[in-house]
Amino acid sequence: xxxxxxxxxxxxxxxxxxxxxxxxxxxxxxxxxxxxxxxxxxxxxxxxxxxxxxxxxxxxxxxxxxxxxxxxxxxxxxxxxxxxxxxxxxxxxxxxxxxxxxxxxxxxxxxxxxxxxxxxxxxxxxxxxxxxxxxxxxxxxxxxxxxxxxxxxxxxxxxxxxxxxxxxxxxxxxxxxxxxxxxxxxxxxxxxxxxxxxxxxxxxxxxxxxxxxxxxxxxxxxxxxxxxxxxxxxxxxxxxxxxxxxxxxxxxxxxxxxxxxxxxxxxxxxxxxxxxxxxxxxxxxxxxxxxxxxxx
Amino acid sequence: xxxxxxxxxxxxxxxxxxxxxxxxxxxxxxxxxxxxxxxxxxxxxxxxxxxxxxxxxxxxxxxxxxxxxxxxxxxxxxxxxxxxxxxxxxxxxxxxxxxxxxxxxxxxxxxxxxxxxxxxxxxxxxxxxxxxxxxxxxxxxxxxxxxxxxxxxxxxxxxxxxxxxxxxxxxxxxxxxxxxxxxxxxxxxxxxxxxxxxxxxxxxxxxxxxxxxxxxxxxxxxxxxxxxxxxxxxxxxxxxxxxxxxxxxxxxxxxxxxxxxxxxxxxxxxxxxxxxxxxxxxxxxxxxxxxxxxxxxxxxxxxxxxxxxxxxxxxxxxxxxxxxxxxxxxxxxxxxx
Amino acid sequence: xxxxxxxxxxxxxxxxxxxxxxxxxxxxxxxxxxxxxxxxxxxxxxxxxxxxxxxxxxxxxxxxxxxxxxxxxxxxxxxxxxxxxxxxxxxxxxxxxxxxxxxxxxxxxxxxxxxxxxxxxxxxxxxxxxxxxxxxxxxxxxxxxxxxxxxxxxxxxxxxxxxxxxxxxxxxxxxxxxxxxxxxxxxxxxxxxxxxxxxxxxxxxxxxxxxxxxxxxxxxxxxxxxxxxxxxxxxxxxxxxxxxxxxxxxxxxxxxxxxxxxxxxxxxxxxx
Numbered sequence: 001x002x003x004x005x006x007x008x009x010x011x012x013x014x015x016x017x018x019x020x021x022x023x024x025x026x027x028x029x030x031x032x033x034x035x036x037x038x039x040x041x042x043x044x045x046x047x048x049x050x051x052x053x054x055x056x057x058x059x060x061x062x063x064x065x066x067x068x069x070x071x072x073x074x075x076x077x078x079x080x081x082x083x084x085x086x087x088x089x090x091x092x093x094x095x096x097x098x099x100x101x102x103x104x105x106x107x108x109x110x111x112x113x114x115x116x117x118x119x120x121x122x123x124x125x126x127x128x129x130x131x132x133x134x135x136x137x138x139x140x141x142x143x144x145x146x147x148x149x150x151x152x153x154x155x156x157x158x159x160x161x162x163x164x165x166x167x168x169x170x171x172x173x174x175x176x177x178x179x180x181x182x183x184x185x186x187x188x189x190x191x192x193x194x195x196x197x198x199x200x201x202x203x204x205x206x207x208x209x210x211x212x213x214x215x216x217x218x219x220x221x222x223x224x225x226x227x228x229x230x231x232x233x234x235x236x237x238x239x240x241x242x243x244x245x246x247x248x249x250x251x252x253x254x255x256x257x258x259x260x261x262x263x264x265x266x267x268x269x270x271x272x273x274x275x276x277x278x279x280x281x282x283x284x285x286x287x288x289x290x291x292x293x294x295x296x
Numbered sequence: 297x298x299x300x301x302x303x304x305x306x307x308x309x310x311x312x313x314x315x316x317x318x319x320x321x322x323x324x325x326x327x328x329x330x331x332x333x334x335x336x337x338x339x340x341x342x343x344x345x346x347x348x349x350x351x352x353x354x355x356x357x358x359x360x361x362x363x364x365x366x367x368x369x370x371x372x373x374x375x376x377x378x379x380x381x382x383x384x385x386x387x388x389x390x391x392x393x394x395x396x397x398x399x400x401x402x403x404x405x406x407x408x409x410x411x412x413x414x415x416x417x418x419x420x421x422x423x424x425x426x427x428x429x430x431x432x433x434x435x436x437x438x439x440x441x442x443x444x445x446x447x448x449x450x451x452x453x454x455x456x457x458x459x460x461x462x463x464x465x466x467x468x469x470x471x472x473x474x475x476x477x478x479x480x481x482x483x484x485x486x487x488x489x490x491x492x493x494x495x496x497x498x499x500x501x502x503x504x505x506x507x508x509x510x511x512x513x514x515x516x517x518x519x520x521x522x523x524x525x526x527x528x529x530x531x532x533x534x535x536x537x538x539x540x541x542x543x544x545x546x547x548x549x550x551x552x553x554x555x556x557x558x559x560x561x562x563x564x565x566x567x568x569x570x571x572x573x574x575x576x577x578x579x580x581x582x583x584x585x586x587x588x589x590x591x592x593x594x595x596x597x598x599x600x601x602x603x604x605x606x607x608x609x610x611x612x613x614x615x616x617x618x619x620x621x622x623x624x625x626x627x628x629x630x631x632x633x
Numbered sequence: 634x635x636x637x638x639x640x641x642x643x644x645x646x647x648x649x650x651x652x653x654x655x656x657x658x659x660x661x662x663x664x665x666x667x668x669x670x671x672x673x674x675x676x677x678x679x680x681x682x683x684x685x686x687x688x689x690x691x692x693x694x695x696x697x698x699x700x701x702x703x704x705x706x707x708x709x710x711x712x713x714x715x716x717x718x719x720x721x722x723x724x725x726x727x728x729x730x731x732x733x734x735x736x737x738x739x740x741x742x743x744x745x746x747x748x749x750x751x752x753x754x755x756x757x758x759x760x761x762x763x764x765x766x767x768x769x770x771x772x773x774x775x776x777x778x779x780x781x782x783x784x785x786x787x788x789x790x791x792x793x794x795x796x797x798x799x800x801x802x803x804x805x806x807x808x809x810x811x812x813x814x815x816x817x818x819x820x821x822x823x824x825x826x827x828x829x830x831x832x833x834x835x836x837x838x839x840x841x842x843x844x845x846x847x848x849x850x851x852x853x854x855x856x857x858x859x860x861x862x863x864x865x866x867x868x869x870x871x872x873x874x875x876x877x878x879x880x881x882x883x884x885x886x887x888x889x890x891x892x893x894x895x896x897x898x899x900x901x902x903x904x905x
Contacts, residue, residue, distance in 0.1 A: 013732075019738065029757060029778075030753070034748055036753075101640075112895075118880070118881070121856075139675070168654070191369070192384075192443075195375060195376050197370035207384060235860070250751045253751060267756075293387075
């Protein structure tokens with residue numbers, strides 16, 4: 001604060017005027033809904049008649065609801081596959097793209113392009129690609145002696161097909177992050193490692209990977225949060241089926257809220273989802289901060 | 297311990313630039329050789345070729361009589377201090393020092409012992425737990441040195457290691473480096489653009505320009521008998537005065553060079569070539585006074601003893617001992633005997 | 634003896650990877666110009682025998698894609714503009730102005746980022762319902778007018794600018810608002826571009842919220858319209874792919890044209 005520059009209160013006033021529009025909007029569409037969802041979760045509410053107080057009974061019901069527990073299980077399976085495959089795959093691709101070979105720009109564009117697609121378009125596209133009868137996937141797989149597969153129409157395969165589809169759509173983003181991080185590694189540090197006798201693998205393990213760890217942590221946390229909330233692609237392809245095989249938490253949540261109008265129960269699901277996301281994030285950040293190598 | 301030999305080494309880049317052109321140079325075992333020249337002269341490229349970070353497009357490089365072409369940098373047993381130090385930012389000082397030894401699969405207690413000894417020698421003991429980001433420039437430089445020295449390489453390469461430091465630190469560390477070389481006796485190849493560093497540090501100096509070696513010799517030789525105009529002007533501060541032949545009584549096919557300190561007052565020199573200088577700018581430094589002025593139409597700088605009183609506008613009768621005159625061919629720039 | 638390839642071995646890996654990434658899109662386009670019978674042809678042919686652009690015509694007739702685009706443009710454009718405006722104002726205040734409760738408010742606003750939209754979608758719907766905005770573009774726009782992420786992004790950026798410029802302007806008599814618009818924002822184009830691009834991408838591709846809030850076709854966005862289009866034409870793959878191509882075209886074109894900006898914007902969201 002500069003002496004003499006502060007005219008009584010005017011900076012306070014200006015500050016509040018500047019933040020007012022954003023604050024009002026975030027309060028209305030952020031803070032109030034957060035409070036309301038907690039309230040809803042403690043009610044029996046079907047959006048039509050007057051809500052009644054439920055206390056914690058929605059939560060008790062949730063814990064014993066096999067459909068909900070299954071949806072949690074499926075979501076975690078999906079996440080456990082999606083995160084390592086997309087983050088690990090992105091690292092490998094970024095390492096390949098981090099060079100000056102010919103056609104590099106073409107390769108990069110090819111890898112990035114799926115990021116520009118929407119979840120809906122991706123879903124519709126993969127419905128076609130993975131169509132068991134006419135889709136090109138089974139045709140190409142047949143040429144190498146595999147398949148034919150039911151993909152979205154086979155309850156045992158549907159979730160894995162969703163993993164493949166969403167990895168395709170998201171890999172590019174992770175590669176972008178990793179490439180930026182790789183470009184931040186000074187070239188002479190790698191040369192120093194070469195002179196110190198580190199071969200390619202040693203340089204990767206002791207220099208590159210640690211210097212990438214902040215990016216890795218970010219991507220793992222970000223991907224996990226996104227994976228736990230997957231919805232769009234499932235709605236457009238399998239609608240939670242076949243036989244509920246792809247009913248993940250958010251799909252269950254959507255169903256309960258907007259198809260069955262069990263708003264209170266759905267709100268409880270929403271909060272449990274939040275809790276699960278929070279626990280995962282905190283755990284990852286805690287482990288991550290201990291193992292991420294920050295440069296001081 | 298080993299010597300380093302360049303045999304007709306050339307480095308041409310795909311675009312057509314020739315960074316190093318047919319370099320023939322031998323760095324003797326245990327010698328501190330300085331490669332000096334303006335930026336773009338090829339000195340850094342030459343250094344990196346010794347390290348194996350660049351491959352020559354022609355010629356051979358030998359380290360200790362061994363042709364190192366095709367041998368990876370890590371297997372050449374040379375160490376390098378980079379201009380930016382290139383410390384591992386995510387590792388502590390201790391880990392930075394230990395890294396090269398770990399790559400060689402040295403025993404853990406041996407590593408610990410060497411790290412401690414190196415830290416002791418370079419006064420890094422208190423900084424062992426810190427990361428490079430928490431160190432000052434001078435401290436980082438010492439860690440970079442330590443990391444290079446700890447392997448006890450046969451040759452030690454330094455790429456402008458002092459240029460990122462402030463003047464005072466530079467002078468201190470320059471002396472430290474020289475002492476270190478005296479103690480260890482390792483072959484050192486040192487690259488710099490600063491001719492003062494070159495003169496003070498090198499056992500021998502190799503002056504380069506535009507990829508070509510201009511002259512190699514002891515600092516004294518380079519200073520007293522520069523083999524061409526470029527070397528003559530590059531070494532020495534203030535730079536040598538260049539005067540056309542006619543001004544000093546020679547023909548037009550000769551260009552003469554006179555160092556500022558070779559210009560003395562006419563009275564105190566018998567049989568000298570007279571040169572009258574009209575003073576324009578006078579810089580009194582206490583021990584010396586530098587007089588910037590003109591001899592005829594040519595700009596010159598003279599260095600006179602500090603007790604001489606000169607004012608701008610003064611006409612100074614100066615003279616040059618013929619023995620202090622350097623003669624070069626106006627055509628090629630080469631020294632004429 | 635080591636074999637040396639005339640080209641880098643990276644190509645061996647990058648070619649199949651690029652193929653995997655691009656082939657779905659290429660196949661989408663190929664299908665969109667085939668007849669229905671051709672789509673069922675076995676084995677499928679990679680190169681179309683003819684270009685049946687009529688599929689696009691048919692798709693356009695079957696569903697009001699034009700309307701969808703207009704709606705999406707209005708919603709996305711408004712969201713981008715309002716975010717740029719309100720996040721700039723708020724971000725600047727948090728970066729440079731001292732006012733009572735600043736730190737607490739900032740943390741409170743940022744904390745809402747921790748709660749994903751799916752968690753609060755029910756009450757958000759109820760609020761929009763109360764505002765009478767259900768099944769309207771206004772209902773789509775309202776929750777997207779401001780994102781705390783934008784405030785955070787701009788605040789961080791503004792703080793990197795030298796204060797001297799702003800102080801000099803104030804001394805010259807500029808109002809605080811003037812400083813923001815005349816001095817700070819012109820210097821903040823990279824950050825504004827990032828926020829704009831990210832908001833654009835997110836809002837244009839948003840599906841869940843339009844699904845909840847919109848029921849009538851003529852208020853649908855591209856994504857919602859595309860989904861219901863699929864519902865109506867279940868296995869007419871050529872038609873569906875034509876619709877897909879139309880829906881993806883704008884974003885793909887923007888991406889190819891402005892790839893560097895795109896990539897840079899996305900990259901900077903990861904660097905905190």
